[in-house]
Amino acid sequence: MAQAEIVNILSVDIEDYFQVEGFSDLIRPEEWDRYEVRFQLGLEWLLQILESARIKATFFVLGWIAERYPQEIAEISRKGHEIGVHGYSHRRVDSLKPAEFRTEIERSRAALKSLGINAIRGYRAPSFSITPAVPWAWDTIVECGLSYDASLSVLHFPGGQSPWTKPNPGPQTMRTNQGRELRLFPQAYWPVLDRIPFAGGGYFRLYPYWMTRWGIRNWNRRGVPVTVYVHPWEFDAQQPRLPAGRLRRFKHYVNIETNREKFARLLQDFHFSPCRDHL
Numbered sequence: 001m002a003q004a005e006i007v008n009i010l011s012v013d014i015e016d017y018f019q020v021e022g023f024s025d026l027i028r029p030e031e032w033d034r035y036e037v038r039f040q041l042g043l044e045w046l047l048q049i050l051e052s053a054r055i056k057a058t059f060f061v062l063g064w065i066a067e068r069y070p071q072e073i074a075e076i077s078r079k080g081h082e083i084g085v086h087g088y089s090h091r092r093v094d095s096l097k098p099a100e101f102r103t104e105i106e107r108s109r110a111a112l113k114s115l116g117i118n119a120i121r122g123y124r125a126p127s128f129s130i131t132p133a134v135p136w137a138w139d140t141i142v143e144c145g146l147s148y149d150a151s152l153s154v155l156h157f158p159g160g161q162s163p164w165t166k167p168n169p170g171p172q173t174m175r176t177n178q179g180r181e182l183r184l185f186p187q188a189y190w191p192v193l194d195r196i197p198f199a200g201g202g203y204f205r206l207y208p209y210w211m212t213r214w215g216i217r218n219w220n221r222r223g224v225p226v227t228v229y230v231h232p233w234e235f236d237a238q239q240p241r242l243p244a245g246r247l248r249r250f251k252h253y254v255n256i257e258t259n260r261e262k263f264a265r266l267l268q269d270f271h272f273s274p275c276r277d278h279l
Helices: 029-034 039-053 063-068 070-078 098-113 137-143 201-206 209-221 246-253 256-269
Strands: 007-014 058-061 082-085 172-175 181-184 227-230 271-273
Touching: 007 039, 039 070, 039 256, 058 063, 058 070, 063 070, 063 098, 070 082, 082 098, 098 137, 137 181, 201 227, 201 256, 209 256
Parallel strands: 007 058, 007 227, 007 271, 058 082
Antiparallel strands: 172 181
């Protein structure tokens, strides 16, 4: 039965299977054009099931994809979903200099605005890569005209400690080093294991569904909305298998064949809305 009293946050990172961090040592961005683009397959299924469930989500889009596949991205916006920035070339923030990071955001925003998408408020770092090594990143996001970030993870910042302003993974507001206000949508972590994420990406595919349902319900009973995130390639079981190492292959492909069924159950059990509704 759906949790009627709490509306959680649903987000989608628009990237393709060959663009993920785990394959970055095999495939460089300048080689992306050599690979079969398939994100449309998972995206089409996502848009259909979200429309059937009457749910809107936030889609964080790579600028590289927005430039080359404008019709698909414009369709997301046309269906009433929120569009955010996922960088341009999926480079980790902690591998960039401040000027490079700014360029990644601005180039992606320009690609989205060229499609008539102007209400761009949010950013999510590739691989949740805003770490203690790049404390300037929060201010750059605000300086680029964005009002929220969805990159905070307990893998890099212990839950409940700065920059967290609440001892839970619900939406919260921080002050940057320069005193600017920035809304945060953190990566969810287990209610009893505050250094282990869940409810998104490979974590969602790896854990049995009952565990994810328990974790979200536990936070919801405390009045805390949970942010869930997925990728179109996670709903494409027929994607090409890349020759990565054993651990990387496991992380990327684990339970991908059953992910559509699992995600459909999630939409039945919980209410969701985009980040913009929690600002």
